[in-house]
Each structure stands twice: as structure tokens, then as C-alpha cells.
Amino acid sequence: MQSREFSGVMVCAGVEVPYRRQAPEGTTGDLLAQAFRMALAQSGFAAKEIDGLGVASFTLSPDHAIDLAWRLGLSPRWCMDDCHGGASGINLLQHAVRAIQCGDANVIALVSGDRFQPSDFKQLVDHYNLTTRVWLRPLESGGPNALFAMLTQQHAQRYGLSRTDYGALCVAQRGWASRNPQAVYRTPLSIDAYLDAPLVADPLGRFDCVPVVSGANAIVVARTDLAKHGTRVAVRALRCAYNVDHQMGDGLQTSLVTLAPALWRDADMTPDQMDLVSVYDDYPVMALVQLADLGFAPDADLRALISRISSHELPVNTSGGQLSAGQAGAAGGMHGLVEAVTQLRGEAGERQVRDATRALVSGYGMVEYRYGMCANAVVLEAVGGGSQ
Amino acid sequence: MSLTVSSCIRCGTTVFPARYLCPVCGGAEWSEIEAARGTVTALTVVRHRVGAHNSGDVHLASVAMQAGPTVIACLKSVAEKGDTVCLALDEQHRIVASRS
Numbered sequence A: 001m002q003s004r005e006f007s008g009v010m011v012c013a014g015v016e017v018p019y020r021r022q023a024p025e026g027t028t029g030d031l032l033a034q035a036f037r038m039a040l041a042q043s044g045f046a047a048k049e050i051d052g053l054g055v056a057s058f059t060l061s062p063d064h065a066i067d068l069a070w071r072l073g074l075s076p077r078w079c080m081d082d083c084h085g086g087a088s089g090i091n092l093l094q095h096a097v098r099a100i101q102c103g104d105a106n107v108i109a110l111v112s113g114d115r116f117q118p119s120d121f122k123q124l125v126d127h128y129n130l131t132t133r134v135w136l137r138p139l140e141s142g143g144p145n146a147l148f149a150m151l152t153q154q155h156a157q158r159y160g161l162s163r164t165d166y167g168a169l170c171v172a173q174r175g176w177a178s179r180n181p182q183a184v185y186r187t188p189l190s191i192d193a194y195l196d197a198p199l200v201a202d203p204l205g206r207f208d209c210v211p212v213v214s215g216a217n218a219i220v221v222a223r224t225d226l227a228k229h230g231t232r233v234a235v236r237a238l239r240c241a242y243n244v245d246h247q248m249g250d251g252l253q254t255s256l257v258t259l260a261p262a263l264w265r266d267a268d269m270t271p272d273q274m275d276l277v278s279v280y281d282d283y284p285v286m287a288l289v290q291l292a293d294l295g296f297a298p299d300a301d302l303r304a305l306i307s308r309i310s311s312h313e314l315p316v317n318t319s320g321g322q323l324s325a326g327q328a329g330a331a332g333g334m335h336g337l338v339e340a341v342t343q344l345r346g347e348a349g350e351r352q353v354r355d356a357t358r359a360l361v362s363g364y365g366m367v368e369y370r371y372g373m374c375a376n377a378v379v380l381e382a383v384g385g386g387s388q
Numbered sequence B: 001m002s003l004t005v006s007s008c009i010r011c012g013t014t015v016f017p018a019r020y021l022c023p024v025c026g027g028a029e030w031s032e033i034e035a036a037r038g039t040v041t042a043l044t045v046v047r048h049r050v051g052a053h054n055s056g057d058v059h060l061a062s063v064a065m066q067a068g069p070t071v072i073a074c075l076k077s078v079a080e081k082g083d084t085v086c087l088a089l090d091e092q093h094r095i096v097a098s099r100s
Helices: A028-043 A065-071 A085-101 A118-126 A130-139 A145-159 A163-177 A191-196 A256-267 A284-293 A302-310 A321-325 A329-344
Strands: A009-020 A052-056 A078-082 A107-114 A199-201 A214-223 A232-242 A276-278 A358-367 A372-383 B004-008 B030-034 B037-046 B058-065 B070-075 B084-089 B095-099
Touching (some): A009 A085, A085 A214, A085 A372, A130 B070, A163 A191, A163 A284, A163 A321, A214 A329, A256 A372, A284 A302, A284 A358, A321 A329
Parallel strands (some): A052 A107
Antiparallel strands (some): A009 A214, A232 A372, B037 B058
């Protein structure tokens, strides 16, 4: 089915509360409030102009979006809790764009983030959902690393890849991270150091697994005629597809493969027109899978794709991605979106992709049992002002 | 205890874990069928877990059951990809796989 166009709405800000390995003083709500204030400052909107709020967080409990709205002094006409993990940022954006187009809200703030101590993280992975609690927790598998270790093994065998190939992605992203002062890991990584790192779950080593951090992100979405000065970012296409194979497949494809043709048709663009890509990188194998699903690996040539990522010819996860910048819980679902908005606004500093005007962002996640059941993608384009 | 999967009475699709409605035909009636054997499709050794220090390695396998679905199981004996294993549910509610 043809998707309705995305006109009349702009993304006006994309911000990040610096990620930290050690949980900071305070609460998850504090981090989300800080992200909200940063987003206001960047977008130029006053708090009283915000009439919609969307929130994604694993650790805000017992509060919800409406409690945060109250603490922020907001009187929203539109309010939404999102529970889609790595797919939450784009899921929220989908709803926010439609709410504004339909007149239910004019200016929406979307915030996401988590504050984790080790015990919070264990609680999250043991009780991620009922399936996990009943069937995986008794195995003491320690969370999703074991599942993606087995997926990596199967993917490597199918495509004839080695640890060095997956490591090339981690090394390339660390290269970008070295130019991002907000990334938690910025020291350049060699392929030898990658290969020598302790194994976490064979064949995954330490650098294949995202560092758990505390932090938050926010974006502001507004009716175009209300947007303040500066470069804005338009949504050209956005598609979500959840539970396409009902966990009955092998996990080596995501639902992006089913939505990609319609996504590119909606955008009237092709993968090779993207100036940068933010792909959800919980594990390098899933970054490769999503990029292939979206059409970035013509003829299924993953080696050529890895080579283009390695050389930064194809800018992928220019913040360093979650693998170097960290995964702040549900903020992981907005991190790549914020990085793309930052690049398209021309505000990425040393890591700025020259003349960046178009970006593809993907989301992936919510492991029901063996792999993620959610995937979504958005094509963004800079409008007005342009990037450097 | 034996491990069971759900089979849709209307269309025969087998699923694990159980669902309310069949993802293929929408049927709501299920029969439980025993899933005693399967083939190892992937293996891993979990060496580091958050919040678990010096607690030993955990050996896990993905097992494609002859009944259809794939499960994640705790491996109780040495096995390789392609091996046939027996599946059971132990008293800690773990799916355990062992060489037949």
C-alpha cells in the first residue's frame, strides 16, 4: 500500500545527553529532563509550545510519559509511551509525524534514555518479556549476547565470513568515534586488538558487544510553518514492519527486507544516494544483515560492503555507533537518528560528512525469543540552510 | 519432563513458545505434541555475564526440533553442529539437550 507522504513536518532538533559508563547521580527522569531541555534550546521552542511528548525508557518505571510531562510542566494534547527498544526512535517518529499532520499536536518532543547500574541491567535482560523470563532466564544465558553469538556463527558460515570481517566494522566505527568527543570509547582500535580481546560468547569478543551506558537522547518534531530558524530535516519515507516471520525464521534477515522496496519507492531515492547511514548496531552481524536487507550490498556481496564501510567511503554510524559510543538502553533506538540529524544539520564537528544532505536510519530490536522482532527505517533529507 | 510444542489444529503449523492465535491461519485451537529430538544448528559458550562473576561457562545450543520450531537449550554433553540431540525440560525449567 502507498504510504501517505510526510510533508508539512520537520525534525527541528537532535540532541544527546553525554553517555557515561558509570551511572550518574540522580534518576532516569533526570536524564530525560536534561535531554528535553537541550532539545528545546536547539530547536528554539519554549516549553509551553510543546504540546506533544513521547517517551521510550526501560528504567523510568514506575513513572510513564505522562508523569514526565507533569514533571516538565507540560500540558500535552498528545502523549505516548513507547516500548520498542532498538526500534523505538523511528516508531515514535512515525506516530509523531502523523499526529502533527492530523492536527493532534503541533510541536512534539520525543525523549529516550536510561540510567543503568549493573543490577538494573540484569533485571532488564532477565525479565525482558515473558518468553525471556520463562525460557531463557533459567538457562542463565546472561542476556542477548549468547543469541547473537549463535546468529553470528550461522551468518559467518552462510556467507563465508571470519571474525576479521565483523571486526572490520568495529574498527571502522571506532575510527569515527575517535572524532566524536561524546563517544565513551575513542581510542583507535586495531584489528589485532579486536581479535585478541577476551571472548564473551563464542565467536563474539568484547568489542562485538555494546558497552552498557547511562544517557539520553531527544528530538523535536514540528509543523513546518512553526519551525524556527536553522537547518531542518524532512522525513522522505518511513516504514515499520514488526513480527513479519513470527520468530519462525533463522534470524539472518530482518523485516527490513520486506519494507525496503516500498521505503525507497516512497522516498523516490536509492541506497547509493545516501550520504550517510545510521544502522542499528547492537552487534556487527546485525548491522551487516540490516544493510543487506536495505539494499546496500548489491549482489549480496558483503565483502564489498565491508570494504566500503572500512574505508569510510560509505559513512556508517558516524558517531562511532553504539559499539563505540555506548548503548544507553532505549536511547539506543534514537542514537542513530540523532547522529543523522546532527550530520544533516552540519553540526557534527570533526566527523562531519561533507555535503551531507540525505541519510538512512534503521532501528532493530525487541528480541522475543531468538532474535529481534521489530525493524524500521527512515529516509531523511536536510532542508534549508544545508550542511557545511 | 518432556518438552512440548503447540500444533495448530486447523492448519498444522507448529510453534514454540505457545501463542494465542496461529500466525499462519488465525486458528485458536492447539494440540500439544512432544518434541523429544532435534538437530544442533549453532553452539556457543557464554564466558562472561553481567552480574555473574567466576560462575563458570554456560554451554548453549540452538536446536531445530524435528517437530519444527527451533529452541535455545542448555547443552549437557559435548555436541557439534549437525548432531542429533535429545531434548527435555528439567526441574529448573531449563530446556536441556544431550547427545542421544
